[in-house]
Amino acid sequence: KIIQMKKILAIYKNKFSQLKHAYDEVEREKEYIKNILQQHQDTSIKRLSELREQIKLDRQAKEQLECLHQKEIRKREYRIEELTLKLNAQQDLIQLPHDVDQQDIQKLREKVKVLFLSQKFVYQTVYDTHSSL
DSSP: OHHHHHHHHHHHHHHHHHHHHHHHHHHHHHHHHHHHHHHHHHHHHHHHHHHHHHHHHHHHHHHHHHHHHHHHHHHHHHHHHHHHHHHHHHHHHHHSOTTSOHHHHHHHHHHHHHHHHHHHHHHHHHHHHHHHO
16 A cells, blocks of 8 residues: 555656646746847837937927028018018109209108118017027
């Protein structure tokens, strides 16, 4: 009977050893998979962060370009307005009757100059204000 018990004990020891070996193998695979998943997660988080930064930089560049374009448009609109005023002033001078003496013409030219200078000053002030923003 002792021999039979020893055989049964040997069988159980063998089964337990196989079970422990299988468990250890599963634990190693679990750690390996856990490490791989962690690496992939770290890589994904890093890539996501890079993409967010790229989007942020793209937005800033777009805003800067838009601001530059708006400034250029305002500058051109101002130039068009200035040239239109000059043209109107010259047409007014041409249409003046010839009997208006030279002194009146000179006064009108000075008024036009003053208007242009004041307009230029106002535009420059507005432009500087927008630039500082």
